[in-house]
Structures are given as structure tokens and as C-alpha cells.
Amino acid sequence: MAGDAPTSPIATLTSSAPDADEHRHLSFVSLPGWIEDDHRAALRAFRKSAERLFAEATPLPDRLPGLEAAAAAALRLPADPxxxxxxxFFESYFVPAPAAAKGYLTGYYEPVIEARREPTDAFSVPIxxxxxxxxxxxxxxxVPACPDRAAIEAGALAGRGLELAYVRDPVDLFFIHVQGSARLSLGGGQHxxxxxxxxxxxxYTSIGRLAVERGYxxxxxxxxxxxxxWLKMHREAGRRLMAENRSFIFFNEIVDLAPExxxxxxxxxxxxxxxxxxxDPGFAPFHLPVFVSAPPLAGFGADAxxxxxxxxDVGSAIKGRGRGDIFAGSGAEAGKAAGEIRHHGVLRLLLPKASA
Known part of the structure; x- marks a missing residue:
């Protein structure tokens, strides 16, 4: 319907934020930590977005004029700038948004889980x-057309040929759902x-929040x-608690990723x-740089x-202005670090200069 188009998140941050005037002329060098950051690492990540932008058949969103020019410039830079x-590069093609978003940060990771393609006595929990x-x-x-978690775990999808692989433990599967991806070790050196x-x-319902509210x-x-x-030590109560998150996640095999x-x-x-x-895509469109400030985070050194x-990326629990989820990496150590990130932080978008 005309007039019902969603407000651009960039327009929101540049015009309606309460402290916009105060920071109207903010410079990069005034951002604490900007000069000390590893901009090459950020550029490597942005280049992946740049490649994706030019591979997409659909045009770039009108609300991001300047992003295409920035992406093209990133791909023209030397391989190892x-x-x-x-x-x-970032200072030439972007400008800090006039207002920052105070929000909340968590972490996520890619689990590495032992699994099998076919069910066995030991591996019987389907993905x-x-x-x-x-x-x-x-x-x-x-009303959602698909069964919820409890119904699916009770067999609502069995017999439809949808099983992708099998893991040992329903708790492991639950955390694969939370993270949204995994590397499965299939035995015999296969992955x-x-x-x-x-x-x-x-x-989506946070069962961690429910566990705290109920005193678990x-x-x-x-x-x-x-x-x-707790879930593995209290199997029946844990099963009931997991079922209270009615959201259930489905997966496909990803075949075009390099091991690294x-x-x-x-x-x-x-x-x-x-x-x-x-x-939240309503806060920051895909591929946009975001400068994140927070206290020291597990897995990322002792400094702020x-x-x-x-x-x-997006996430079922990542909703609202200033909400961010930091990808910590793959494997157990990354999982430990990600699980300890629960901090207030500040997120400032970098706007393509034609959008600022």
C-alpha cells in the first residue's frame, strides 16, 4: 500500500536520533579505538560482501547510494593492502553516522559436532x-503451517525423506539451531x-531467560x-524446557565453502x-560497516x-536498534568465547558518503 514503505534505517539514524546534532560533524579520528583497529581485517570481510553485491542479480537498494562505488573500490585495491x-579506503568511502546506537551484544559461533549421514543406535537425532x-x-x-519443536521432535516430519544427518544428542542439535550453522564430522575424515x-x-523463545526466571x-x-x-544434567526437564522454544530450524548442506x-x-x-x-536488518542493511565498542570481550583480548x-547475518533473537551478535569463529574455543559475550555496547554505522 502506498505510504506504508518501511523507513530506511539510515534515514532513521541520520535524522531522528536524539543526539544527531551533537555528532553531526563526527570524524573518524574522534572514534576511540579507530586508529588502533586492524582495518585490513575489516577490509577482508567487506570484500566478501563486495563480491556478493556484484554477484547478485537484483539491484542494490535505493537507500544505499554509494555502497556500490565503495564495493567496487574495495575490489580494486591490492590483494594485500x-x-x-x-x-x-574506509575513510574515503564512508562517514560515521551522526548518532550511535546503545545496545546489547552477544556472541555466536559455528559448532563442530560429530554426526552420521545415516541413523545408528548412537546417532539417532535427525537434522x-x-x-x-x-x-x-x-x-x-x-498460524504457522509447519509443526513446532515439540511436534517435530515427536515425529511430525518423520518418513518424508527430510533427514540430512544425525547427531547423538538433542541438546547438541538445539545449540546447532541457536547458532544457525555447523560443521559435522562424519567419521573417516569426512565433513x-x-x-x-x-x-x-x-x-523464538530464549530458554536461557526462562531458566533464570524459574530459578534453574x-x-x-x-x-x-x-x-x-544444565540441559544435559536434567534430561527430562531440559527436554520440556527446550520445547518451550517452539521455533525449529532447518538446514541444507553447503557444498561451496572452503575449509578455511x-x-x-x-x-x-x-x-x-x-x-x-x-x-536486525531494520537497523543496519546487509554489507554495511558498523564500528562496535564494548568492554573487553572473551576471546578478543584484555583491552576494550x-x-x-x-x-x-541476522538471528531470531537479534531484534531492535543496537542489538548485535558477534561471530566468534568455529569450534569449541570459539563457542566458549561466544557464550560469555553478554555485554552492553555501542554500535555506530558507517554510511556510504552518498547516503550521509
């Missing part, structure tokens, strides 16, 4: 491909990469490690550890976290 060249009735987002205006391909359409876990023990341990690549984000870009950020990241 100097720190000065990388920093100069499903999406059925025809799967959704891509939560369904808010109608499979899987990525998000749809969801049940039911609303203290708030400071309700990160990924603490919640996983991260998983594919929702933007269709291989994620870069410590440089890819999941955001101040680095340039690229919006390349």
Missing part, C-alpha cells in the same frame, strides 16, 4: 532439511557444512556453557571471525573491544 591503504511449509521468518499474521535453510515460523540457573551462569550443562571459510551468513557471505556481525565489523 597496507594498513594505511585499508584505513584510507532436517526444510519441508515445503517451512518459513523464512516468524509468522506473525497467521559436512550445514547452514540455515528455513524455520518452523513459530516465535543464576543469571551469571546462564550463558551457553552453563545452560548446556566461516559459515554462510544470511547475506550469502562466508562469515569472518571477529569481523562479521548479525544485526573497539573494531570495525560488517553486517552480514
Amino acid at each position: 597496507s594498513p594505511a591503504e585499508a584505513r584510507s 532436517y532439511r526444510p519441508p515445503a511449509e517451512a518459513a523464512q521468518t516468524e509468522v506473525t499474521d497467521r 559436512m557444512r550445514i547452514g540455515f535453510a528455513g524455520k518452523s515460523g513459530h516465535a 540457573l543464576a543469571k551469571d551462569a546462564a550463558g551457553k556453557a552453563g545452560l548446556e550443562l 571459510d566461516g559459515p554462510l551468513g544470511a547475506a550469502g557471505v562466508p562469515l569472518s571471525a571477529g569481523r562479521s556481525l548479525a544485526v 573491544f573497539r573494531r570495525l565489523m560488517i553486517a552480514q
